[in-house]
Amino acid sequence: MEPTNVHDPEYYHKVVDCQYACPAHTPVPEYIRLIAAEKYTEAYMVNWESNVFPGVLGRTCDRPCEPACRRGRVDEEPVAICRLKRVAADNKGDITHLLPKIPTKGNGKRIALIGGGPASLTVARDLAPLGYEIHVFDEQIKGGGMMRSQIPSFRLPESVLDEEVNNILNLGIHQHFKTYVSSLKSVLDDGYDAVFIGTGAPRGRDLSNLPGRAEGQANIHVGIEWLASVAFEHTKQIGKKVIVLGGGNTAMDCCRTSRRLGGEEVKVVVRSPFSEMRASPWEKEDAQHEDIPILDNHVPVSFVSENGKLKGMTFEKVHAVYDEKGKRSLVPTGEPHVFIEADDVLVAIGQENYFPWIERDLGIEFDKWEMPSVNSLTFQSTNEKVFFGGDAALGPKNVITAVAQGHSAAVSIDLYCQGKSLDVRPDPFTNLVSQKMGIHEWSYDSIVTNDDRFVVPQAEKALTLKDRKKEVELGFDKLVGFKEAERCLNCDIQTVFTENRCIECDACMDVCPTDCITFTTNGTEEDLRTRLMAPSLRLDQDLLVSDTLAATGRVMVKDEDVCLHCGLCAERCPTSAWDMQKFFYNTTKAHHGCGQH
Amino acid sequence: MTYIRPTFRHPDLPKNKINFTKKDYEGALSTLCAGCGHDSISGAIAQACFELSVEPHRIAKLSGIGCSSKTPAYFLGNSHGFNSVHGRMPSVATGAYLANRDLLYFGVSGDGDSASIGMGQFVHAIRRNLNMVYLVMNNGCYGLTKGQDSATADNGSKSKAGSVNQFNAIDLVGLSMELGATFVARSFSGDKAQLIPLIKAAIKHPGFAFIDVISPCVTFNNNVGSTKSYDYVREHIEATSTVDFVPIMEEITANYEDSKEITLHDGSALQLQKLHQGWNPEDKLSAMIALQNAKEKGEILTGLVYIEPNTNALHDVLQTAKTPLNILNEDVLCPGIDALEALNESLR
Numbered sequence: 001m002e003p004t005n006v007h008d009p010e011y012y013h014k015v016v017d018c019q020y021a022c023p024a025h026t027p028v029p030e031y032i033r034l035i036a037a038e039k040y041t042e043a044y045m046v047n048w049e050s051n052v053f054p055g056v057l058g059r060t061c062d063r064p065c066e067p068a069c070r071r072g073r074v075d076e077e078p079v080a081i082c083r084l085k086r087v088a089a090d091n092k093g094d095i096t097h098l099l100p101k102i103p104t105k106g107n108g109k110r111i112a113l114i115g116g117g118p119a120s121l122t123v124a125r126d127l128a129p130l131g132y133e134i135h136v137f138d139e140q141i142k143g144g145g146m147m148r149s150q151i152p153s154f155r156l157p158e159s160v161l162d163e164e165v166n167n168i169l170n171l172g173i174h175q176h177f178k179t180y181v182s183s184l185k186s187v188l189d190d191g192y193d194a195v196f197i198g199t200g201a202p203r204g205r206d207l208s209n210l211p212g213r214a215e216g217q218a219n220i221h222v223g224i225e226w227l228a229s230v231a232f233e234h235t236k237q238i239g240k241k242v243i244v245l246g247g248g249n250t251a252m253d254c255c256r257t258s259r260r261l262g263g264e265e266v267k268v269v270v271r272s273p274f275s276e277m278r279a280s281p282w283e284k285e286d287a288q289h290e291d292i293p294i295l296d297n298h299v300p301v302s303f304v305s306e307n308g309k310l311k312g313m314t315f316e317k318v319h320a321v322y323d324e325k326g327k328r329s330l331v332p333t334g335e336p337h338v339f340i341e342a343d344d345v346l347v348a349i350g351q352e353n354y355f356p357w358i359e360r361d362l363g364i365e366f367d368k369w370e371m372p373s374v375n376s377l378t379f380q381s382t383n384e385k386v387f388f389g390g391d392a393a394l395g396p397k398n399v400i401t402a403v404a405q406g407h408s409a410a411v412s413i414d415l416y417c418q419g420k421s422l423d424v425r426p427d428p429f430t431n432l433v434s435q436k437m438g439i440h441e442w443s444y445d446s447i448v449t450n451d452d453r454f455v456v457p458q459a460e461k462a463l464t465l466k467d468r469k470k471e472v473e474l475g476f477d478k479l480v481g482f483k484e485a486e487r488c489l490n491c492d493i494q495t496v497f498t499e500n501r502c503i504e505c506d507a508c509m510d511v512c513p514t515d516c517i518t519f520t521t522n523g524t525e526e527d528l529r530t531r532l533m534a535p536s537l538r539l540d541q542d543l544l545v546s547d548t549l550a551a552t553g554r555v556m557v558k559d560e561d562v563c564l565h566c567g568l569c570a571e572r573c574p575t576s577a578w579d580m581q582k583f584f585y586n587t588t589k590a591h592h593g594c595g596q597h
Numbered sequence: 598m599t600y601i602r603p604t605f606r607h608p609d610l611p612k613n614k615i616n617f618t619k620k621d622y623e624g625a626l627s628t629l630c631a632g633c634g635h636d637s638i639s640g641a642i643a644q645a646c647f648e649l650s651v652e653p654h655r656i657a658k659l660s661g662i663g664c665s666s667k668t669p670a671y672f673l674g675n676s677h678g679f680n681s682v683h684g685r686m687p688s689v690a691t692g693a694y695l696a697n698r699d700l701l702y703f704g705v706s707g708d709g710d711s712a713s714i715g716m717g718q719f720v721h722a723i724r725r726n727l728n729m730v731y732l733v734m735n736n737g738c739y740g741l742t743k744g745q746d747s748a749t750a751d752n753g754s755k756s757k758a759g760s761v762n763q764f765n766a767i768d769l770v771g772l773s774m775e776l777g778a779t780f781v782a783r784s785f786s787g788d789k790a791q792l793i794p795l796i797k798a799a800i801k802h803p804g805f806a807f808i809d810v811i812s813p814c815v816t817f818n819n820n821v822g823s824t825k826s827y828d829y830v831r832e833h834i835e836a837t838s839t840v841d842f843v844p845i846m847e848e849i850t851a852n853y854e855d856s857k858e859i860t861l862h863d864g865s866a867l868q869l870q871k872l873h874q875g876w877n878p879e880d881k882l883s884a885m886i887a888l889q890n891a892k893e894k895g896e897i898l899t900g901l902v903y904i905e906p907n908t909n910a911l912h913d914v915l916q917t918a919k920t921p922l923n924i925l926n927e928d929v930l931c932p933g934i935d936a937l938e939a940l941n942e943s944l945r
């Protein structure tokens with residue numbers, strides 16, 4: 001193999017598995033170390049800079065970082081990255097002086113943001129400090145989008161959301177709430193320099209054609225509409241027997257909310273097998289903990305009403321069959337249909353984008369699924385003034401994706417407004433600094449602790465089921481937060497190898513607890529992976545390959561896969577050919593953050 | 598502060614025949630200087646024992662005093678160990694071996710421990726043909742006492758402080774052959790590919806197996822002018838052949854023209870390739886000539902030097918009981934007055 005090009009920032013970036021997997025590339029180990037040092041405010045600001053809503057995300061994030069976490073490859077479970085974020089948010093001090101200053105004199109450019117969800121708010125936060133005049137339009141009474149209308153208060157207290165939304169709106173954002181935009185053309189005609197569309201995927205799928213749908217209308221609700229109506233306090237109760245259709249996170253929020261509004265026998269009924277439900281495992285667990293059975297492999301057949309009153313639903317039982325390509329089909333088992341009683345049914349089977357308010361003659365191309373064509377890097381549409389982001393851009397995902405896309409779109413809008421090419425994007429900020437302080441001394445806590453992942457305590461079920469606003473999760477306290485933080489392996493503290501210092505004494509290879517390091521003759525990657533000290537099975541994990549070593553003509557090959565970043569290689573190296581160096585990576589953003597980095 | 602070894606290991610570590618991973622053959626984290634050749638040898642010993650699927654509790658590690666003699670703390674943490682007085686490991690080994698012939702004896706010594714203070718003991722261990730591996734971690738100096746020249750330091754080798762050694766070196770390899778050792782090898786700490794199969798073969802050898810391993814002392818003897826530095830050794834090393842250890846029942850792969858295979862006592866084999874000109878490991882004379890020739894050319898000859906696979910170790914010579922003393926009952930060990938009488942009678 002060619003020697004690894006460690007000057008490409010993406011190489012070390014990829015070693016920080018969590019940060020790499022985070023759509024917004026939050027510098028996770030950096031904030032985890034700050035939490036361990038009780039620097040909660042600083043930890044919060046590292047988050048705020050990257051993901052804008054640390055308090056919200058520390059409770060609700062889909063956490064793509066956790067399945068990626070290196071700890072999960074050597075230990076039973078990954079670091080509780082998400083819940084540590086909450087520790088920072090819960091314990092932070094006053095941050096107002098750390099928020100960006102808004103220039104007294106603007107830059108003369110006006111930007112309209114349609115929709116006030118996380119995507120738009122991120123654009124607002126990134127552009128306001130640069131002097132842009134930002135106008136946000138949303139039909140809701142307050143900002144936050146689905147974080148407000150959909151995510152229930154027992155998972156996300158309103159006060160947490162308000163605080164983080166207001167931190168952005170207070171950056172001099174012009175607010176136009178309770179304003180439904182019914183024509184993009186009229187917005188464009190208002191002379192904005194650019195328009196960002198962050199209107200989400202607001203339409204819930206229904207089962208309009210299922211027999212009995214019309215007759216049961218009064219007691220059949222579309223999940224996301226119903227959740228919004230609960231959030232805005234139009235709906236205050238539900239029947240005792242409730243069926244929730246669907247296997248995603250919306251279904252989980254619907255069933256748990258039902259339990260709080262009078263639902264006693266709430267059942268989730270889903271077509272797919274339990275293991276293939278789209279809901280996150282922890283959401284399923286939380287639902288089951290609230291005595292909500294999940295009936296899988298049940299396909300809806302009809303709604304059943306008597307005398308104009310909904311009585312329940314019938315289902316056909318199926319099982320999953322997979323063809324050789326792994327494609328699934330649900331095949332009826334032949335058992336008799338199942339009837340399940342219900343006073344109310346919540347249909348939570350998916351969301352869709354909906355753009356009736358965008359005129360089709362504005363130069364914005366739409367595909368056959370009525371989705372705008374959007375560049376997935378710049379988030380520009382085919383009308384150069386119009387940008388998309390969040391669920392509106394590429395379909396429904398989650399808050400952190402909306403934030404990440406908001407950052408990218410903000411960079412694009414800034415470039416566009418300066419008349420620059422959107423394709424030449426500013427580099428990420430990176431930094432690589434030795435952590436050596438002396439013999440056996442590193443400026444990070446290199447000891448690898450053995451603790452299992454700590455469980456987040458929950459409030460009593462008896463209390464939480466009575467009050468839909470009572471938050472279920474209590475969060476880690478400071479001490480447990482510290483212990484959980486210590487589980488982090490500091491993957492950003494890179495093992496940096498300087499070949500011309502190496503005397504090939506084998507010390508690093510011998511001491512490495514996880515057999516990452518091998519000295520051997522060079523070969524192709526495929527061949528090398530068969531000749532390393534330990535099996536090298538995860539091909540998505542890179543090999544760090546040195547240049548040819550002077551003394552023997554061999555190369556040093558390090559499999560990054562299960563490196564514990566314990567620093568023992570550097571500790572045992574007589575010549576400091578290994579050094580532990582902190583790699584800081586901050587994705588490109590339109591503004592320069594909180595001033596710390 | 599680091600220097601605490603994490604307990605996590607690679608999740609896909611292979612297991613040997615007795616279901617152990619390499620972790621089961623580890624010892625404590627080394628406290629020797631970073632980069633010491635001795636550590637690499639410790640790693641090779643652990644690896645060889647793992648690969649041979651030796652049960653750790655069937656091994657006894659024996660050593661004297663020195664950095665080298667400290668290393669048994671850093672490998673095979675689940676084995677028996679005896680850290681004796683300086684240069685006295687052979688007598689402890691002799692006692693242990695006589696008492697329990699069933700354990701695998703692994704002696705680790707230094708050039709000071711064996712070639713200076715322990716020379717008188719060393720030669721008798723060879724002469725008596727104890728069934729043991731005797732490995733010298735040879736750094737040409739007294740590492741533990743800050744690097745004074747040892748008796749294996751080459752004439753003309755320069756110390757770190759700049760003084761030049763004026764005495765001839767004792768060549769432990771030549772000496773042990775002279776004294777009748779039946780397994781003699783030399784290796785280099787920086788060449789595990791050679792060292793590990795040699796250690797495995799030495800373990801399998803049924804008599805005294807001697808391995809002299811050149812092991813640079815990074816702190817006191819790795820300077821320019823030293824003949825035991827990493828650079829010097831790498832520049833002057835010359836192997837008798839490549840060495841592969843082939844376990845019993847495993848087939849010997851491709852036989853090349855310039856190759857030889859030696860069946861060991863228990864049926865496993867050594868496969869040697871690219872043989873040194875004129876050298877035959879089973880012919881002592883050719884081995885001695887090869888050694889002398891290399892010495893004259895200023896080369897360091899490594900690899901297997903001499904082997905006589907079938908040998909009578911001390912227990913065979915003395916025809917002692919086949920059972921270890923610790924499992925012989927008192928009535929057997931101490932048969933009583935009548936037995937003594939009978940014995941005395943037989944000698945009259």
Ligand SMILES: Cc1cc2nc3c(=O)[nH]c(=O)nc-3n(C[C@H](O)[C@H](O)[C@H](O)COP(=O)(O)OP(=O)(O)OC[C@H]3O[C@@H](n4cnc5c(N)ncnc54)[C@H](O)[C@@H]3O)c2cc1C
Pocket residue numbers: 060061062114115116117118119120137138139140144145146147150151179180181182198199200201202224227249250253351357389390391392396397398399400402
């Ligand atoms: C029930 C449910 C639970 C969820 N839970 C989580 C979770 O726990 N974690 C997570 O990460 N994600 C979760 N999500 C997904 C997440 O809420 C969305 O992915 C995210 O909010 C998308 O952000 P956005 O900025 O693209 O749009 P949205 O948050 O959808 O905001 C769009 C805003 O635009 C407004 N709008 C739309 N059209 C117009 C118009 N024409 N004029 C004016 N205003 C308009 C809407 O009122 C809305 O306020 C959940 C979604 C649902 C449905």
Ligand SMILES: Cc1ncc(C[n+]2csc(CCOP(=O)(O)OP(=O)(O)O)c2C)c(N)n1
Pocket residue numbers: 662663664665666683706707708709710711714734736738739740741742747
């Ligand atoms: C009886 C006695 N004499 C002297 C010493 C001091 N001493 C300790 S280690 C050592 C030399 C060790 O040299 P070597 O065996 O080559 O080991 P190394 O440290 O080089 O590995 C000496 C002389 C001692 N411990 N005991």
Ligand code: SF4
Pocket residue numbers: 016017018019028029068069070071078079081487488489490491492
């Ligand atoms: S161990 Fe820490 S730095 Fe490494 S992937 Fe997990 S959270 Fe990130």
Ligand code: SF4
Pocket residue numbers: 495511512513514515516517562563564565566567568569570
């Ligand atoms: S930091 Fe070095 S010694 Fe520790 S696991 Fe990684 S490569 Fe191995």
Ligand code: SF4
Pocket residue numbers: 501502503504505506507508509569572573574575576577578632
């Ligand atoms: S410990 Fe240092 S000098 Fe020794 S082999 Fe490793 S990198 Fe090279």
Ligand SMILES: [Mg+2]
Pocket residue numbers: 663665707708709734735736737738739740747
């Ligand atoms: Mg020595």
